Amino acid sequence: MRKFINYLKECYVELTQKVTWPTWDKLQSSALLVMVATLILAVGLFVIDFAFQHLMTAIYTL
Numbered sequence: 001m002r003k004f005i006n007y008l009k010e011c012y013v014e015l016t017q018k019v020t021w022p023t024w025d026k027l028q029s030s031a032l033l034v035m036v037a038t039l040i041l042a043v044g045l046f047v048i049d050f051a052f053q054h055l056m057t058a059i060y061t062l
Contacts, residue, residue: 022030
């Protein structure tokens, strides 16, 4: 039990004193970048799926 308590204390010290947390502005800009990249990838996959669907439909109706 002593090891577990020591582990929790060390985790707390590391998270409060050693970790460099991003600023609110940097966090918001990173989140925005992730959302934009996700949207671009989703649109790209939609276009590819749409194109392959119509290509396969054209091939199977021959």
